[in-house]
Amino acid sequence: MLAEPKSANSPDISESIVQPSDNFKTSIQSLIQCLDCQCENVLSLQRIASQFNFYKRRLYDVINVYESIGICKKLSVDSLLWIGFSNVLPTLERLVRKERIFEKDYNIDNLSIEETSITISNLTHKFLLLFSALHQTSIDIKQCSKFLSKKNDKFKTILCKLYQITYILESSNIIVKSQKPGEVILNKEYFIENQKIYIHPLLSIDALLNNSENEIDFYEKRRKYFSYETMSEKQKYFTMLCRETFSSPMIL
């Protein structure tokens, strides 16, 4: 009756050691494969868990991530509406708009987490928003954790969760892990950038130059701020030294 057992389906008797998912990733992928062709579908959680060999606890993680990016919606205790991956981009766009990420004076500190309790869906949002906020398709998970945890002391927890989230997103082909340890890359199709960056034909050359310069400028500032905030104290110290020595505006 516990939360963890596999709901025995057919492999009846001799299951000395219960071990649902031989592989978490496999479960996720077969789930996707099976469901994403047939949109708008109501399903039973119990059913999903047993059909795709999920530990119940893990399924909650997947569903939380999926729900937060619009792939599905929990309807009741045991029923789930499957919406599909086509809803991911619209959901992300809505998020970005709501957060006003592209406002020039947007402060990316808004993304860091103050609450003591870190929910998967919240974290998923912040993580994905960061790509747009920094206007780059790759992010280092550790840096990300450091940044998001600057207003609380949950670095380890956030890191652990980010590993989980990225694991799920990777299994779902939304991100890719690069060779560089800790670095994840958002797939192009899910990367939301500011449309305004694609120039207005009507603007004068000057205005145009200024404009795009500003745009680039403030993304660059955010990135610098992000990496600075994310350094160890030692690194910060050296950065300062170098800045004084060479009077160059904050390298790296």
Next chain:
DNA sequence: ACATCCCGCCAGGCG
């Protein structure tokens, strides 16, 4: 030694 991920305890919520 560090990066990554597994695992399941247990508190809080809900019916």
Next chain:
DNA sequence: CGCCTGGCGGGATGT
């Protein structure tokens, strides 16, 4: 009160 949910982070495993 029992079951569902999911935050949490120790620690095993991988490289």
